[in-house]
Amino acid sequence: MENYKKYDKLNYYLALFFSGIVYPFINLLLALVLKRLIDSGIARNVYELENAIFVCLLVCIFLAAAVFTSELTKNRFVNNFSKKYRRHIFNEIIASDLNEFSNNSTGDFLATMTNTVSTIEEKYIKSFFSIVSNSSLLLFSIIGMFMINWQLSIPVLIVSLVPIIVMSLLGGKMQAKQNLALTQQNAYVSKVKDAFSGFLVIKSFNIEKQISKEFQNGNDKRADSEFSLSELNNISGSISNFSGYLVFLVAYGLGMFMVINGNTSIGGVTAIVQLVNFIVMPLSKLGLEMNNKKAGLAASKTLNQLLEKVHNPVKDNSNYLKLNRFENEIKLTNVSFSYPQHDEAEKTVLSNINLQIEKGKKYALVGMSGSGKTTLLKLLMRYYKLTKDGNISIDSVNINNINLSSLYKLINIVQQDVYIFDNSLAYNIMLGKSFTDKELNYAINKAGLRKLVDGNSKGVDLNVGENGKALSGGQKQRISIARALIRKTPILLMDEATSSLDQKNTTAIENAILEIKDLTSIVVTHKLNPNLLQKYDAIIFMKDGTITEEGSYEELMKQKGDLYNLCSLTMIN
Numbered sequence: 001m002e003n004y005k006k007y008d009k010l011n012y013y014l015a016l017f018f019s020g021i022v023y024p025f026i027n028l029l030l031a032l033v034l035k036r037l038i039d040s041g042i043a044r045n046v047y048e049l050e051n052a053i054f055v056c057l058l059v060c061i062f063l064a065a066a067v068f069t070s071e072l073t074k075n076r077f078v079n080n081f082s083k084k085y086r087r088h089i090f091n092e093i094i095a096s097d098l099n100e101f102s103n104n105s106t107g108d109f110l111a112t113m114t115n116t117v118s119t120i121e122e123k124y125i126k127s128f129f130s131i132v133s134n135s136s137l138l139l140f141s142i143i144g145m146f147m148i149n150w151q152l153s154i155p156v157l158i159v160s161l162v163p164i165i166v167m168s169l170l171g172g173k174m175q176a177k178q179n180l181a182l183t184q185q186n187a188y189v190s191k192v193k194d195a196f197s198g199f200l201v202i203k204s205f206n207i208e209k210q211i212s213k214e215f216q217n218g219n220d221k222r223a224d225s226e227f228s229l230s231e232l233n234n235i236s237g238s239i240s241n242f243s244g245y246l247v248f249l250v251a252y253g254l255g256m257f258m259v260i261n262g263n264t265s266i267g268g269v270t271a272i273v274q275l276v277n278f279i280v281m282p283l284s285k286l287g288l289e290m291n292n293k294k295a296g297l298a299a300s301k302t303l304n305q306l307l308e309k310v311h312n313p314v315k316d317n318s319n320y321l322k323l324n325r326f327e328n329e330i331k332l333t334n335v336s337f338s339y340p341q342h343d344e345a346e347k348t349v350l351s352n353i354n355l356q357i358e359k360g361k362k363y364a365l366v367g368m369s370g371s372g373k374t375t376l377l378k379l380l381m382r383y384y385k386l387t388k389d390g391n392i393s394i395d396s397v398n399i400n401n402i403n404l405s406s407l408y409k410l411i412n413i414v415q416q417d418v419y420i421f422d423n424s425l426a427y428n429i430m431l432g433k434s435f436t437d438k439e440l441n442y443a444i445n446k447a448g449l450r451k452l453v454d455g456n457s458k459g460v461d462l463n464v465g466e467n468g469k470a471l472s473g474g475q476k477q478r479i480s481i482a483r484a485l486i487r488k489t490p491i492l493l494m495d496e497a498t499s500s501l502d503q504k505n506t507t508a509i510e511n512a513i514l515e516i517k518d519l520t521s522i523v524v525t526h527k528l529n530p531n532l533l534q535k536y537d538a539i540i541f542m543k544d545g546t547i548t549e550e551g552s553y554e555e556l557m558k559q560k561g562d563l564y565n566l567c568s569l570t571m572i573n
């Protein structure tokens with residue numbers, strides 16, 4: 001609980017005070033006042049009886065107030081915890097390193113943000129307070145019983161220990177079953193998420209039956225693991241209940257013998273039975289709550305393990321250099337790279353790349369599929385750090401030493417796969433940041449979105465639906481281009497950013513970007529259009545992870561090398 005109380009210390013301590021001290025103390029008072037009430041009734045002392053009734057009423061009022069306040073403070077703590085903890089987990093995941101994030105399925109994260117966190121809230125946090133309150137109730141009741149009659153209290157307590165012993169014997173099994181139930185629940189969420197995300201594929205390939213079978217399998221496992229857990233809970237609950245009845249029997253039976261022998265009064269037995277209630281009830285609850293807490297602990301461990309896996313936050317602290325301007329060049333020196341592989345041997349994707357990108361110049365990056373073009377751009381974005389030899393620098397500053405947010409103010413990328421948020425057109429371009437109408441219109445015009453904006457009654461407020469389902473592939477790509485252009489970063493990388501557009505529109509957008517003075521751009525393209533290629537300052541040709549040619553279109557065509565050969569195969573005339 002140490003790690004969790006920080007989320008709302010005030011209500012945490014208030015809840016502990018009211019549920020752990022105030023409530024059990026008043027409860028003890030009630031038993032003592034009750035004893036006085038019954039004994040004064042049996043002694044036919046009307047004055048004492050009236051007094052006891054009045055005090056009893058007061059104690060009842062305080063008891064109700066204590067219960068209300070302890071619930072209120074506990075609920076406030078849980079509420080604040082829920083808000084802040086979920087925000088914290090979300091931020092941790094969002095801050096994680098791209099590579100580590102990609103190694104886990106989004107279903108895992110989704111399940112963590114839903115089931116796992118709920119289990120921690122429901123089972124760990126709530127059980128913790130219940131354990132505190134019930135343990136205190138138990139302790140105060142034992143003290144009260146000893147104050148009233150210790151001879152009767154001892155046998156009653158011995159019988160009360162049975163459920164605790166049973167629970168501790170079942171505890172390990174319970175935790176294992178809880179772990180399994182949580183794993184199956186998370187796998188179930190992942191499966192459902194996958195099926196719904198791949199709905200189109202399921203329909204197109206007519207695989208509803210197979211998917212339904214897989215779902216059924218996961219669903220059965222989830223339900224079975226929960227049933228098995230509830231069975232164990234049922235067994236431990238029944239044993240607790242039985243012990244509870246036994247405790248009553250001992251308290252009443254022995255108590256009445258003691259009354260006959262003159263060792264206690266009827267009021268004393270009644271008060272002890274009243275207190276026994278607060279031993280039996282907490283004991284039966286304690287067993288269950290302890291198991292719940294263990295289950296919550298298991299969820300907490302699962303969550304921490306996931307966070308540890310992704311908790312390699314992109315280091316972006318203030319020790320890193322802030323680069324405010326791009327003045328001269330990006331330089332790649334002897335850059336080699338392999339993707340970090342967890343299961344297979346590493347494969348070299350880029351080898352010995354040397355390249356100089358000058359400010360304000362426009363570069364086309366072409367080459368065969370799989371030659372490493374995207375990887376090169378990803379390294380410029382520092383999505384991956386160089387794991388092998390080499391160095392990438394911007395204006396002589398090693399890219400690894402640049403503060404990431406300042407890097408992304410200089411460099412931006414437009415990728416082939418565009419993620420569109422379920423929000424308006426304007427939101428998808430501005431992405432929550434504020435820009436003037438002039439800036440928004442500039443980006444809309446340059447990215448060729450004017451027709452879409454003017455052609456609908458809502459304009460830029462048009463809601464584009466989940467992942468832009470109301471848009472065509474080309475429109476999504478235009479949004480992605482507008483996103484980059486509105487930010488006016490001095491360096492722009494485009495990775496097949498116009499692959500969904502026809503030749504006419506591709507030419508229009510590439511021309512618009514070529515016209516932006518001072519912009520340094522590297523454009524990966526498969527559409528080898530000579531009219532466009534001629535406009536680039538240089539064409540960089542990649543093959544098998546190396547740069548084989550670099551120069552203007554005319555130079556490379558004269559050279560009759562790789563570009564020439566590729567153009568002969570795919571040239572668009």
Ligand SMILES: Nc1ncnc2c1ncn2[C@@H]1O[C@H](COP(=O)(O)OP(=O)(O)OP(=O)(O)O)[C@@H](O)[C@H]1O
Binds near residue numbers: 339370374
């Ligand atoms: N995340 C990754 N993990 C492991 N290997 C990868 C990863 N991404 C790409 N690769 C591998 O790196 C090589 C280069 O891929 P890359 O995407 O850079 O090529 P590309 O030239 O952009 O290809 P295309 O033109 O088809 O987009 C390929 O062999 C690919 O399988």
